[in-house]
Amino acid sequence: MNEYKLALLGFGNVGRAFLELLTTKATEIKKRYDILLDLTGIATRSHGIVIDPGGISLSTAQSFVDLKSKTGLAHMDSVEEFLDHCSADIVVEAIPVNYLDGEPALAYLRRALQNGMHVVSANKGPVVHGYPSLTELAKKEKLKYRFESAVMDGAPIFSLWREALPALQLDSFEGILNSTTNYVLMRIEAGESFQEAIASAQQIGIAETDPSGDLEGWDAAVKAAALITVLMEIPALPQQIERVGITHLTESEIRAAADQGKRWKLVCRAKRVGNNFQASVQPEAVDSSSILFQVSGTSSVITFKSDALGDLTIIEKNPGPSTTAYGMLSDVISIATESS
Amino acid sequence: MNEYKLALLGFGNVGRAFLELLTTKATEIKKRYDILLDLTGIATRSHGIVIDPGGISLSTAQSFVDLKSKTGLAHMDSVEEFLDHCSADIVVEAIPVNYLDGEPALAYLRRALQNGMHVVSANKGPVVHGYPSLTELAKKEKLKYRFESAVMDGAPIFSLWREALPALQLDSFEGILNSTTNYVLMRIEAGESFQEAIASAQQIGIAETDPSGDLEGWDAAVKAAALITVLMEIPALPQQIERVGITHLTESEIRAAADQGKRWKLVCRAKRVGNNFQASVQPEAVDSSSILFQVSGTSSVITFKSDALGDLTIIEKNPGPSTTAYGMLSDVISIATESS
Numbered sequence: 001m002n003e004y005k006l007a008l009l010g011f012g013n014v015g016r017a018f019l020e021l022l023t024t025k026a027t028e029i030k031k032r033y034d035i036l037l038d039l040t041g042i043a044t045r046s047h048g049i050v051i052d053p054g055g056i057s058l059s060t061a062q063s064f065v066d067l068k069s070k071t072g073l074a075h076m077d078s079v080e081e082f083l084d085h086c087s088a089d090i091v092v093e094a095i096p097v098n099y100l101d102g103e104p105a106l107a108y109l110r111r112a113l114q115n116g117m118h119v120v121s122a123n124k125g126p127v128v129h130g131y132p133s134l135t136e137l138a139k140k141e142k143l144k145y146r147f148e149s150a151v152m153d154g155a156p157i158f159s160l161w162r163e164a165l166p167a168l169q170l171d172s173f174e175g176i177l178n179s180t181t182n183y184v185l186m187r188i189e190a191g192e193s194f195q196e197a198i199a200s201a202q203q204i205g206i207a208e209t210d211p212s213g214d215l216e217g218w219d220a221a222v223k224a225a226a227l228i229t230v231l232m233e234i235p236a237l238p239q240q241i242e243r244v245g246i247t248h249l250t251e252s253e254i255r256a257a258a259d260q261g262k263r264w265k266l267v268c269r270a271k272r273v274g275n276n277f278q279a280s281v282q283p284e285a286v287d288s289s290s291i292l293f294q295v296s297g298t299s300s301v302i303t304f305k306s307d308a309l310g311d312l313t314i315i316e317k318n319p320g321p322s323t324t325a326y327g328m329l330s331d332v333i334s335i336a337t338e339s340s
Numbered sequence: 341m342n343e344y345k346l347a348l349l350g351f352g353n354v355g356r357a358f359l360e361l362l363t364t365k366a367t368e369i370k371k372r373y374d375i376l377l378d379l380t381g382i383a384t385r386s387h388g389i390v391i392d393p394g395g396i397s398l399s400t401a402q403s404f405v406d407l408k409s410k411t412g413l414a415h416m417d418s419v420e421e422f423l424d425h426c427s428a429d430i431v432v433e434a435i436p437v438n439y440l441d442g443e444p445a446l447a448y449l450r451r452a453l454q455n456g457m458h459v460v461s462a463n464k465g466p467v468v469h470g471y472p473s474l475t476e477l478a479k480k481e482k483l484k485y486r487f488e489s490a491v492m493d494g495a496p497i498f499s500l501w502r503e504a505l506p507a508l509q510l511d512s513f514e515g516i517l518n519s520t521t522n523y524v525l526m527r528i529e530a531g532e533s534f535q536e537a538i539a540s541a542q543q544i545g546i547a548e549t550d551p552s553g554d555l556e557g558w559d560a561a562v563k564a565a566a567l568i569t570v571l572m573e574i575p576a577l578p579q580q581i582e583r584v585g586i587t588h589l590t591e592s593e594i595r596a597a598a599d600q601g602k603r604w605k606l607v608c609r610a611k612r613v614g615n616n617f618q619a620s621v622q623p624e625a626v627d628s629s630s631i632l633f634q635v636s637g638t639s640s641v642i643t644f645k646s647d648a649l650g651d652l653t654i655i656e657k658n659p660g661p662s663t664t665a666y667g668m669l670s671d672v673i674s675i676a677t678e679s680s
Contacts (some may be wrong), residue, residue: 022647025507031505154649156504163503166498166673167365167372168666291655294631299650308361308666309494311657312637315631317650326508326648333506 001034002251002340005053006332007041009079009108010095011061012234013205014053014122014149015042017325018092023058026333035336041086045095049076079104085109090335092328093121099238102129109145118339122149122324127226128238144335149327151177151223152300153319159330160314161231166304170231172212172271175302176295177223179319180207180214181246181266182307186296188251189258205321206298216245217266217281220283224279227302232270233272234277240271242280242303249283257285260270291315341374342680346391346458346672347381347428349419349448350435351401353545354462355382356490357665358432358519363398365669375676381426385435389416391426396450407663420446423451430675432668433461434489439558439578440470442469449485453477458679459670462489462664467566468578484675489667491517491563492640499670500573500654507645508569512611516635519659520547520554521606526636528591529598545661548639552559556585557621564608564619569640571653572610574617581610582620589623605632631655 004294006022008015019296022037028037041051042061050064076082083091091112095105109119109126113134121127126134127150138145146231161170176182180201187197197217201207213219228236242328246266254264262285270279286292291313295301298320303313316323346362348355362377370376375607381391382401390396390404396581416422423431431452435445442465449466451460456501462468466474467490478485488498501510516522520541527537541547553559561578568576586606592603602625626632631653635641638660643653656663 025648029507056551119451147480155652156500160496161499164499164670166670166677167369168670181341230639288628289634291631291634294629294634303655308365308669309656309663310659311655313653313655313657315651315653315655317653319650323649329648330504332508335501337506 001030001036002336003036003038004332004336005038005040005087006088007043007082007086007091008039008093009043009093011042011044011047012094014324014328016061016079016093017321018094018328019061021322021325021329023073028290029333033333033337033340035333035340037332037336041082041083041088043079043082043086049082051082053087061158064114073268079108080111083108083115088117090118090120090332092332093123093329094117094324097123097125097222099125099213102126106130106134109134110137113141113143113145116141116143118335119146120328120335121145121147122328123147124150124222125225126237128222128229131226132235144338145228146331146335148331149324152302152314152316153327154323154327155300155314155316156318156327156330157203157227157302157314158230159334161268165306168308170272170304170306172305173268173302174269176265176292176300177268177302178217178220178266179298179300180212181217182220182296182300183298184215185246185254185264188254189263192286194251214248217243220266220268222283224270228270228277228279232277233271234272234275236279238275240279242282244282246283251276262287263293263296265325267292309316311319341370341376341675343376344376344427344429344672344676345378345427347383347385347422347426347431348379349431351382351384351387352434352435353661354664354668356401357661358434359401359491359669360599361662361665361669369673371679373407373673373680374675375680377672377676381422382430383422383426383471384652389419389422391422393427400497419448420451423448423455428457430458430460430672432672433459433463434664434668435463437463437465437562439465439553439562442466446470446474448472448473453481453483453485456481456483458484458675459486460675461485462668464490464562464566465510468489468562468569468576468625471569472575478645480609484678486671486675488671489664491566492642492654492656494663494665494667494670495640495656495659496667496670497567497642497654498570506619508648510644511644512609513567513642513646514607514609514632515631516605516640517608517642518554518557518560518606518641519638520551520559521557523638524555524635524638525586525594525604525606528594534591554588557583560606560608564610564621566621568610568617572612572617574615576617576619580619582622584622586623594621601626603633603636605635609633
């Protein structure tokens with residue numbers, strides 16, 4: 001039986017869902033993979049830091065958060081200090097994304113690797129802003145950097161390509177990668193105004209207070225850049241992706257398309273062009289002959305074209321914090337079983 | 341650099357496509373995985389047997405087959421003898437399926453394992469009729485038994501669950517797993533008679549001279565049984581699956597559905613019920629709100645429901661011998677990299 005100590009960065013919806021899933025699945029993981037996963041540290045922005053080498057239960061974590069104080073059980077001032085003293089085997093990161101430069105997550109992941117810990121990150125920021133340096137650092141330290149949940153939540157995308165599609169060249173992809181815009185467009189089709197649709201998205205917890213990152217296509221562009229960087233092995237920045245959001249669409253345009261049997265979708269497209277790529281994120285009115293037409297609400301979809309398979313499509317229906325948490329857990333198990 | 345000798349059983353469309361792909365991808369595989377894959381033996385039913393420890397090129401294999409003689413370069417009478425003397429590391433099997441008992445493929449795979457060779461099989465027969473004993477034998481001999489192409493050709497299904505979805509419990513699935521019926525139904529919708537549609541399917545090489553295995557739902561039932569056996573870990577036989585084929589549908593029924601915006605599909609459904617399962621293969625008229633509606637012609641689709649992810653759908657568009665070959669190659673690479 002191999003034991004792995006986990007340290008969690010961030011304890012929002014996703015972090016909590018991760019601890020819940022870890023608790024639910026512990027027995028099965030022990031039985032099936034002969035590994036013991038113990039959460040021994042949590043570092044948060046608002047609730048301080050807790051370290052307990054004996055293991056932190058779900059109820060302890062919850063009561064710690066409920067204190068709503070800046071100081072947890074461990075008297076530490078910074079995540080950096082936490083990363084230097086948490087003595088975990090795997091750092092699991094789920095803090096808010098920063099589209100611009102991936103910080104501070106990028107620095108945290110780097111520090112974790114430098115301190116000899118594997119890293120699992122649900123964050124797309126570090127993928128687009130630090131993938132080459134993080135993978136190189138991980139390789140040098142004989143550690144792993146995994147980020148399944150960075151795109152399409154828990155749906156297996158990166159692990160699919162890494163583990164199940166060897167020697168396959170990705171030539172292009174297209175898909176719907178942003179839940180918020182897809183949900184907002186569906187609500188407007190159903191009769192809501194733009195404002196109401198955004199409020200609905202905020203109510204179910206998929207849109208931020210400032211939803212412009214989603215609506216202007218930044219989130220989709222960052223995800224497309226992450227996929228190009230990792231799966232096509234061509235470093236890509238979101239700024240290099242032609243980007244048009246959905247804010248210039250009018251409610252009447254959206255409903256007129258619906259009347260004609262079409263649906264507006266914020267579509268990501270990318271293709272390999274020699275050693276480079278061309279990519280765009282922009283609204284398209286698709287008709288019912290397209291798979292994209294079927295994918296509504298918070299669901300997402302991607303179709304891959306490659307050199308040796310026909311079009312391969314993956315659809316993830318109604319993801320949420322618990323599915324993101326599953327993607328993180330799958331990364332943790334993959335690291336633990338490979339290291340055992 | 342690790343070298344792996346491959347022996348191929350069967351040299352029909354799939355076997356040939358496999359050797360073509362192996363030849364095309366050799367340099368990339370060498371570079372990326374530091375492994376050398378050499379085909380050193382082929383055993384066929386109609387063209388005899390060839391063994392060449394120095395490696396068999398695509399052109400040699402082709403000219404060997406063109407001889408159309410019962411005797412190849414090696415003077416052997418049986419596949420059994422071939423398996424006893426081919427000295428390969430991995431046996432790659434692509435002979436015709438036998439729905440009833442999986443033979444003779446099952447016996448070949450067993451013999452290959454007993455002789456110390458890993459096995460890759462594109463054959464669903466041995467999966468449903470021998471999965472527990474083959475996996476046990478492989479484990480005992482510290483060898484691998486892989487069969488990615490047995491269901492949905494080269495689309496990653498078994499490897500997805502094995503490698504990318506750890507600790508996930510499959511609760512149910514539904515999908516279209518038989519290309520021939522899906523193609524025949526599409527042609528009838530477009531105006532062909534049942535006879536013409538079957539002839540069309542035979543012309544593009546997806547239907548046998550006797551197409552009843554497809555039309556009566558046996559092929560779909562065997563695939564569903566394979567998925568239940570491996571992914572739900574409940575041994576299932578095709579005979580245990582409620583099965584209705586498409587032959588009782590009339591051309592006018594099929595076209596009437598199309599006029600109402602529906603499409604008949606041969607749908608596989610399976611769900612876990614306690615320690616057992618319930619499964620069926622039967623025609624259903626689905627409307628355009630279903631993902632199944634979109635999947636026409638030779639394409640196939642499966643949607644998985646599990647305990648920790650939302651519905652996860654995989655669609656494979658227009659598969660063929662070359663995509664089946666890719667599934668086999670992905671198994672070979674997976675075995676080689678795990679053993680290196």
